[in-house]
Amino acid sequence: MKKIKSKDFRITKKISLKDIPTLNMLDSNEAELEEKLLETREKLGEFQDVLYAHGKYAVLICLQGIDTAGKDSLIREVFKDFNSRGVVVHSFKAPSSIEKKHDYLWRHYLALPARGKFSVFNRTHYENVIATRVHPEYILSENIPGIDSIDDITDEFWKMRFEQINNFEKHIFQNGTIIFKFFLHLSKKEQKNRLIRRIEKKDKNWKFSPGDLKERELWDDYQVCFEEAINNTSTPYAPWYVIPSDSKDAARLIVADIIFDELKEYKNIEEPELPEEIQSKLNEYKNQLENE
Incomplete structure (x- = not known):
């Protein structure tokens, strides 16, 4: 099996998707990929226990991709060996009426992981520079001062949003949140195949919506917006990784390996030691229990 290197997928310069x-x-x-994923996710589960005990860092996993890119199944398979209390998944849909009364990053702040825990954003704050850019009319519902029509949403507006997102990520990184951002890079042909499977397989019908086909017509627009978001917000403290995703098995393994390989570089994340006064009396405590 070819060795997975984070640097082969990390975006450090402008790219064209x-x-x-x-x-x-x-x-x-596929069998080899699945077997290797079992090994990696077990290591990730063990690391999560240490992260929790250490209690000084949090980990944020951001997943973006076009419809059918495999976000849901990746979450299910990669984080299977985690303690359920150590990882929280947030799926961001259209903002609620309450969320619209705050700035667009507010609901994402609320969902950030506590120290010692992982959070997975299934779709992320990047919807605010992707879906809203493809459908700029969505911005009008945010009631932003000075934005009264689509004509007010200029290139400068999007540059400002990229800067705000970079500042948001820099702030949480500087306060102990390790950030991973994965773009699941799917071909238009493979999306077609997956949509057809949703129609053909009865147990997958619930996932299909005619709206998927309308969004598919905007494929090129989405690719431009994904590309510009990645190029403007891949930073040393919050890098983007572009993951080939026509094979779900390969994509899951690549993501899992990148997460583990990058996290193990944090040599200061380790289980805390017991205070010396307790450590020196462990045998005494053991005897006390045994002699009850």
């Missing part, structure tokens, strides 16, 4: 492959099987078959 059309130049990045959507399939990378890592010179392996």
Whole structure:
């Protein structure tokens, strides 16, 4: 199996998505990919226990991708060995009436992980520079001063949002949140195949919506917005990783390996030691219990 290196997927310069492959099987078959994922996710589960005990860092996993890119199943498979109390998944839909009374980042602040825990954002604050950019009319419902029509939403507005998002991520990073941002890079052909499967398989019908086809017609617009968001917000403290996702098995393994390889570089994340006065009396406490 080809070794997975974070740097091969991390975005450190401007990219064009059309130049990045959507399939990378890592010179392996599906059975080998699944077996390696079992190993990696077990290591991640063990790391999560240590992170919780250490209690000084939090981890935020951000997943973005076009419809059918595999976000839900990736979450299910990659985080299977976590203590359920150590990871929280947030799926951000259209903002509620209460959320619209606050700035667009407010609900994302509320969902940030506590120290010692992981949070997974299934769709993220980047919807505010992707979906809203494809559908700028959504911005009008935010009731922003000075934005009274679509004509008021200029290129400068989007540059401002990119800067706000970078500042948001820098702030939480500086306060102990380790950030991973994954774009699940899917081909238009594979999306078509997955949508057809949703229609053909009865147990997948519930996932299909005619709206999926309307959004598919805007494929090129979405690709431009994904690309510009990645190019404007991949930073050393919150890098983007573009993950070839035509194979769900390969994408899951690549994401899991990147998370584990980057986290193990934090050598200061370790289980705390017991105070010396307690450590020196462990045998005494053990005897006390045994002699009850």
